[in-house]
Amino acid sequence: MNDWIAIGALGLVGLLIPLGMMAVSYLLRPTVPETSKRATYESGEIPTGGTRVRFNIQYYTVALLFLVFDIETVLLFPWAVVYLDAVESDSVSLLEILGPMLLFVAILLVGLAWAWRNGAVQWAQTPRQAAADSDRQ
Numbered sequence: 001m002n003d004w005i006a007i008g009a010l011g012l013v014g015l016l017i018p019l020g021m022m023a024v025s026y027l028l029r030p031t032v033p034e035t036s037k038r039a040t041y042e043s044g045e046i047p048t049g050g051t052r053v054r055f056n057i058q059y060y061t062v063a064l065l066f067l068v069f070d071i072e073t074v075l076l077f078p079w080a081v082v083y084l085d086a087v088e089s090d091s092v093s094l095l096e097i098l099g100p101m102l103l104f105v106a107i108l109l110v111g112l113a114w115a116w117r118n119g120a121v122q123w124a125q126t127p128r129q130a131a132a133d134s135d136r137q
Contacts, residue, residue, distance in 0.1 A: 061120045065112075072108055076101070 079101050086097045115121055 058120070061115075065115060065120065068108070068111070072105075075104070 083097055083101075086092050087094075112121075
């Protein structure tokens with residue numbers, strides 16, 4: 001029972017210290033609202049333009065695709081080492097060895113085909129595609 005008391009005391013202290021710090025800072029902070037405190041600070045310069053900036057989402061899409069296929073590579077290398085040992089042992093059938101990895105690669109190929117079809121891997125448009133996009137708008 002003494003272990004549970006120690007764990008409860010640790011949890012209580014873990015909650016009381018942050019809550020106490022927030023309470024003390026709330027009581028001691030200045031409460032004078034100033035408009036200059038709410039302004040955006042850009043290295044001492046007066047902010048210009050809007051805060052909403054449009055950016056190309058394609059950079060993030062390419063980064064996500066890179067991560068997916070990078071993880072695929074990380075999983076394929078250890079599998080290849082295990083595959084070699086399993087083939088030499090003759091205790092496991094070829095379908096049991098290849099099946100899961102072929103399914104894994106097939107799922108990734110379906111994902112790549114879907115990304116390709118939606119234009120996620122196409123970095124630049126051909127003149128024909130640019131003309132077709134301008135006709136749609």
